[in-house]
Amino acid sequence: MAEGPQQQRVLARAIDAILESYAEHGNINHMDGENLPSRAEISALLDDLVAILFPGYFTREQLDDLTARWLVGERCARVLRGLERVIGRALCDSPETGADGQPCSNATINRRAHDLSIELISRIPSIRAVLDTDVQAALAGDPAARSPAEVIMSYPGVLAIAVHRVAHQLYTFGVPLLPRMMAELIHGRTGIDIHPGATIGERFFIDHGTGLVIGETTVIGTSVKLYQGVTLGALSVSTSERQRDKQRHPTIEDGVTIYAGATILGGDTRIGAGSTIGGNVWLTHSVPQQTTVLLDNPSLRFIHRGRAEAADG
Amino acid sequence: MAEGPQQQRVLARAIDAILESYAEHGNINHMDGENLPSRAEISALLDDLVAILFPGYFTREQLDDLTARWLVGERCARVLRGLERVIGRALCDSPETGADGQPCSNATINRRAHDLSIELISRIPSIRAVLDTDVQAALAGDPAARSPAEVIMSYPGVLAIAVHRVAHQLYTFGVPLLPRMMAELIHGRTGIDIHPGATIGERFFIDHGTGLVIGETTVIGTSVKLYQGVTLGALSVSTSERQRDKQRHPTIEDGVTIYAGATILGGDTRIGAGSTIGGNVWLTHSVPQQTTVLLDNPSLRFIHRGRAEAADG
Amino acid sequence: MAEGPQQQRVLARAIDAILESYAEHGNINHMDGENLPSRAEISALLDDLVAILFPGYFTREQLDDLTARWLVGERCARVLRGLERVIGRALCDSPETGADGQPCSNATINRRAHDLSIELISRIPSIRAVLDTDVQAALAGDPAARSPAEVIMSYPGVLAIAVHRVAHQLYTFGVPLLPRMMAELIHGRTGIDIHPGATIGERFFIDHGTGLVIGETTVIGTSVKLYQGVTLGALSVSTSERQRDKQRHPTIEDGVTIYAGATILGGDTRIGAGSTIGGNVWLTHSVPQQTTVLLDNPSLRFIHRGRAEAADG
Numbered sequence: 024m025a026e027g028p029q030q031q032r033v034l035a036r037a038i039d040a041i042l043e044s045y046a047e048h049g050n051i052n053h054m055d056g057e058n059l060p061s062r063a064e065i066s067a068l069l070d071d072l073v074a075i076l077f078p079g080y081f082t083r084e085q086l087d088d089l090t091a092r093w094l095v096g097e098r099c100a101r102v103l104r105g106l107e108r109v110i111g112r113a114l115c116d117s118p119e120t121g122a123d124g125q126p127c128s129n130a131t132i133n134r135r136a137h138d139l140s141i142e143l144i145s146r147i148p149s150i151r152a153v154l155d156t157d158v159q160a161a162l163a164g165d166p167a168a169r170s171p172a173e174v175i176m177s178y179p180g181v182l183a184i185a186v187h188r189v190a191h192q193l194y195t196f197g198v199p200l201l202p203r204m205m206a207e208l209i210h211g212r213t214g215i216d217i218h219p220g221a222t223i224g225e226r227f228f229i230d231h232g233t234g235l236v237i238g239e240t241t242v243i244g245t246s247v248k249l250y251q252g253v254t255l256g257a258l259s260v261s262t263s264e265r266q267r268d269k270q271r272h273p274t275i276e277d278g279v280t281i282y283a284g285a286t287i288l289g290g291d292t293r294i295g296a297g298s299t300i301g302g303n304v305w306l307t308h309s310v311p312q313q314t315t316v317l318l319d320n321p322s323l324r325f326i327h328r329g330r331a332e333a334a335d336g
Numbered sequence: 337m338a339e340g341p342q343q344q345r346v347l348a349r350a351i352d353a354i355l356e357s358y359a360e361h362g363n364i365n366h367m368d369g370e371n372l373p374s375r376a377e378i379s380a381l382l383d384d385l386v387a388i389l390f391p392g393y394f395t396r397e398q399l400d401d402l403t404a405r406w407l408v409g410e411r412c413a414r415v416l417r418g419l420e421r422v423i424g425r426a427l428c429d430s431p432e433t434g435a436d437g438q439p440c441s442n443a444t445i446n447r448r449a450h451d452l453s454i455e456l457i458s459r460i461p462s463i464r465a466v467l468d469t470d471v472q473a474a475l476a477g478d479p480a481a482r483s484p485a486e487v488i489m490s491y492p493g494v495l496a497i498a499v500h501r502v503a504h505q506l507y508t509f510g511v512p513l514l515p516r517m518m519a520e521l522i523h524g525r526t527g528i529d530i531h532p533g534a535t536i537g538e539r540f541f542i543d544h545g546t547g548l549v550i551g552e553t554t555v556i557g558t559s560v561k562l563y564q565g566v567t568l569g570a571l572s573v574s575t576s577e578r579q580r581d582k583q584r585h586p587t588i589e590d591g592v593t594i595y596a597g598a599t600i601l602g603g604d605t606r607i608g609a610g611s612t613i614g615g616n617v618w619l620t621h622s623v624p625q626q627t628t629v630l631l632d633n634p635s636l637r638f639i640h641r642g643r644a645e646a647a648d649g
Numbered sequence: 650m651a652e653g654p655q656q657q658r659v660l661a662r663a664i665d666a667i668l669e670s671y672a673e674h675g676n677i678n679h680m681d682g683e684n685l686p687s688r689a690e691i692s693a694l695l696d697d698l699v700a701i702l703f704p705g706y707f708t709r710e711q712l713d714d715l716t717a718r719w720l721v722g723e724r725c726a727r728v729l730r731g732l733e734r735v736i737g738r739a740l741c742d743s744p745e746t747g748a749d750g751q752p753c754s755n756a757t758i759n760r761r762a763h764d765l766s767i768e769l770i771s772r773i774p775s776i777r778a779v780l781d782t783d784v785q786a787a788l789a790g791d792p793a794a795r796s797p798a799e800v801i802m803s804y805p806g807v808l809a810i811a812v813h814r815v816a817h818q819l820y821t822f823g824v825p826l827l828p829r830m831m832a833e834l835i836h837g838r839t840g841i842d843i844h845p846g847a848t849i850g851e852r853f854f855i856d857h858g859t860g861l862v863i864g865e866t867t868v869i870g871t872s873v874k875l876y877q878g879v880t881l882g883a884l885s886v887s888t889s890e891r892q893r894d895k896q897r898h899p900t901i902e903d904g905v906t907i908y909a910g911a912t913i914l915g916g917d918t919r920i921g922a923g924s925t926i927g928g929n930v931w932l933t934h935s936v937p938q939q940t941t942v943l944l945d946n947p948s949l950r951f952i953h954r955g956r957a958e959a960a961d962g
Binding site for chain 1: 343346347349350351353354355356357358360361363364365366367371372374375429512513516517519520523524527529531533546547549551552565567569570584597599601616617618619623624626627628629630631632
Binding site for chain 3: 034037040041043044045048050051053054058059061062199200203204206207211214216218220233234252254256257271284286288303304306310314315316317318319
């Protein structure tokens with residue numbers, strides 16, 4: 024549409040006002056600094072990492088004994104460069120390194136980004152060994168599961184735990200920002216929100232998973248099974264009590280099952296080994312081992328065609 | 337960054353260790369076999385199928401009486417080839433056909449993949465007839481719904497049920513893997529997790545939908561309305577009881593409404609026609625027809641400025 | 650695979666049947682009309698808008714004092730054209746303008762689309778001022794939050810409220826279809842479902858967010874904090890009572906916190922200032938200010954190794 028000088032002036036004024044707001048609300052800008060890791064880069068990197076963790080499942084290329092070495096080698100080399108780039112940028116953004124005004128992309132940062140990237144790649148075999156137990160747990164735990172291929176390719180919980188086991192390594196290395204961005208990308212794809220700080224044992228199985236939340240200082244044992252909508256969270260903390268080193272989220276011991284919609288809160292809350300927490304249960308205190316906790320059905324009311332009855336179970 | 341021979345050796349060793357882990361944890365590899373259907377292929381196929389089911393809504397091309405025949409014909413031809421490819425690969429992966437070591441891509445598999453693909457395309461008109469009732473149910477059931485366009489283009493439940501009605505056909509044809517992957521792709525996009533095995537009647541309406549889970553053997557009548565966070569699930573089954581042919585998930589009769597966060601479990605659980613299940617209710621037994629089930633409010637506790645009161649309703 | 654004339658006839662017949670079903674079930678077609686706004690266009694537009702709202706966070710280009718004017722100006726010009734296009738198409742689809750059979754793309758529609766697009770761009774500085782308070786609220790409210798960068802780049806609630814504040818403007822301008830499609834795109838990415846009609850005050854913080862639903866006529870004050878799985882919804886309305894101008898969803902006053910899985914329903918329900926609603930609470934009536942509402946724990950049952958005990962807290 025043809026526009027006159029008046030309309031051009033209106034647009035120019037709008038743009039000037041936006042630029043002024045950048046000066047005024049600097050808190051939500053990221054300007055005049057090093058670039059941050061971008062979501063698109065991290066998303067591509069995670070796709071490559073998942074393809075290395077579960078070879079042959081998520082890519083079109085065909086792997087066999089002869090070609091695997093080259094296809095995997097090429098992908099690892101690419102992942103190395105990608106990791107160096109995003110780890111380097113994340114290290115630059117940290118308050119410790121970035122705040123003193125000196126240029127960030129220096130040899131020390133680059134060296135550290137390289138070393139951490141190699142370290143992560145070196146840990147892939149041990150991450151795979153644990154993921155193998157996770158896939159076995161899904162096959163054992165869900166009557167609807169037909170084959171490892173079905174579990175790996177269509178269970179969002181497998182994707183979520185695979186990425187968590189990578190992001191948790193970066194978290195323990197002390198890399199800022201990046202592990203949380205990885206976790207959030209997978210949260211967006213699966214509805215499963217695992218903070219990279221959470222410690223999670225072997226044979227971990229999430230069924231369905233949408234709405235699951237696992238907080239930063241949660242500790243989970245082996246052979247734990249969680250359903251959709253479960254929250255392992257913190258009791259509200261006033262900002263004055265903010266002690267980040269203190270455990271704010273629960274401990275779930277070995278062999279616990281927690282059904283859909285249950286909420287378990289607090290750093291002192293411990294669910295004992297072998298216990299079962301029923302659907303929609305809300306817990307803020309510990310439960311001994313081998314205990315089943317259920318909602319009491321009598322708290323329901325049944326109304327039949329307008330006639331109210333007290334429910335008796 | 338320039339790296340010396342020492343760093344190259346470190347990377348080469350890391351890659352060797354990954355290749356060794358492929359030999360050791362073969363359960364989570366897919367190598368030396370036919371390719372599996374890839375997510376990217378299935379995603380593109382679903383986009384084409386949805387464009388055929390709801391013509392003119394999800395594509396930029398403009399349809400009219402003159403051009404529709406060619407645009408739709410071209411899209412159907414493409415869908416036919418796409419279906420043949422992914423159905424063929426899924427059939428190769430099934431334990432029955434793929435386990436005996438003989439090459440899988442043979443004339444029998446190809447013929448079967450072709451026949452099932454044509455059969456699915458032939459059923460599109462009857463799937464559309466049912467989807468028409470689903471869209472009408474959304475318009476009738478949600479005061480916020482303004483037009484069929486709004487319902488089709490912005491209700492995730494419409495997308496989820498459209499893909500389910502396609503995936504369920506493939507499930508009843510006995511195609512392995514593929515229906516589950518279709519369901520999971522839409523679960524990822526909408527937060528709605530419907531197992532392709534579920535049987536769902538006409539005039540089905542999902543509002544909001546995030547966190548909804550419908551299990552494999554669920555049976556749902558006509559004019560059923562489900563809200564976000566509802567679970568229609570199984571009671572826990574020990575692996576020894578795994579009877580896949582038995583109904584493990586509930587039956588929901590005609591005209592039932594189930595509000596947000598309600599959980600209904602078990603293959604013997606039947607919700608009678610015309611009943612209403614309130615939000616957050618947890619049910620493991622049947623409910624007669626025309627019954628309203630609610631949480632009893634008195635189970636709440638009100639604390640006003642530090643003073644605790646027993647709630648009386 | 651080579652196919653004979655018989656197979657070609659089968660495909661042709663299937664395509665004819667699909668075209669016939671387009672004539673029969675016209676309710677779910679969009680043919681012979683103006684094009685609707687497409688999801689892909691709206692998705693690209695939202696990416697550009699978010700890049701303008703939070704400069705330097707979601708793009709790879711590097712911004713500084715010298716280049717910002719041109720990079721931002723170019724992006725705003727592109728957003729202007731994109732908005733004109735999708736607003737124009739949405740206006741054509743509205744029952745008021747599109748139903749009388751006259752061609753829709755006329756000068757009046759184009760002028761209105763242009764004016765509304767400029768108006769929206771002019772409001773970006775004031776939207777940014779409010780988003781600044783939202784980011785501050787996240788930093789103050791979550792002990793796990795480390796930096797504004799982490800909050801902006803990895804909290805889905807920040808993305809959801811940013812898009813809501815834009816979509817709500819278009820909703821108040823009376824643009825049909827488009828605000829709902831924007832909301833649904835972000836719902837698909839984050840699991841957070843905010844109707845564009847909802848009125849939301851400053852310092853709004855959503856933690857985790859998956860499964861959160863906020864209905865069309867909800868009114869939310871300042872400094873409100875919501876967790877995952879919260880529903881602010883309507884009590885069921887029979888279609889005869891459909892009064893769209895009436896408030897159907899709750900009012901949440903200043904400083905309220907609502908924990909995971911709580912459900913609050915009804916247009917007459919008002920949660921008083923400073924109150925706290927506990928996890929999984931289900932409320933259909935008002936709560937006075939400064940009140941904490943909790944589920945009564947005694948409604949749980951504990952079964953220890955087969956021995957049932959009444960719970961005493």
